Amino acid sequence: MATSYTTCPNCRTQNPGTFQNCTNCGAFMGVGAPMQQSPQMQSKPVGADKKIAAGLCGILLGGLGIHKFILGYQQEGIILLSVYLISFIIAIVTCGIGTPLILIPTVIGIVEGVIYLTKSDEEFVQTYVIGKKPWF
Ligand SMILES: [Zn+2]
Incomplete structure (x- = not known):
């Protein structure tokens, strides 16, 4: 079984397929090397799995702040x-x-939960996982 090699465009050294940079001169060899990546990681951005959980907790248990902890x-x-x-x-x-006061955190939770669920996975991750937007 032949191992795949990538030829360095700079010095013509044959490098094993797992290297992205030339082992001889260090030059970047581009996307010739096969990457070990699972299909799940490619289709969903990291953190997108929290969207549904956070959204539902916001709507159902909004006032308790569970979706914030998620x-x-x-x-x-x-x-x-x-x-x-x-x-x-x-x-x-x-x-x-004073009972209506309880509605305040509850409504905040519901509104935030709905906002989470209406965003796309990419938007959600960008805004809340990477951007760390604290409210809404
Ligand atoms: Zn090289």
Whole structure:
């Protein structure tokens, strides 16, 4: 079985197929070498798998900030959870008058969840995984 070799365009050295740079002169040899990449990694950008989970958690459990933790936004998650718990306590203390306050973190979660789900995988990764946009 013959091993694939790539000929360096600079010094004509035969390099094994796994090298992208010439072993003799270090020149870049381009895409001649076969890359070991799984098809899954190529079709989906890294972090896109969090989109559905974060989106659904935002919509269903929005006020608890779970979707923030999924995205790695610890601070924002804690803020949302705190607002939710404080609203909950206020609602109890005020015998239910303060209940609408709980809607605030809940609505934030639903809106963010819907935004996540309506974005494409690429947009989602660009905005929230790479860009680390904290809110919305
Ligand atoms: Zn070379």
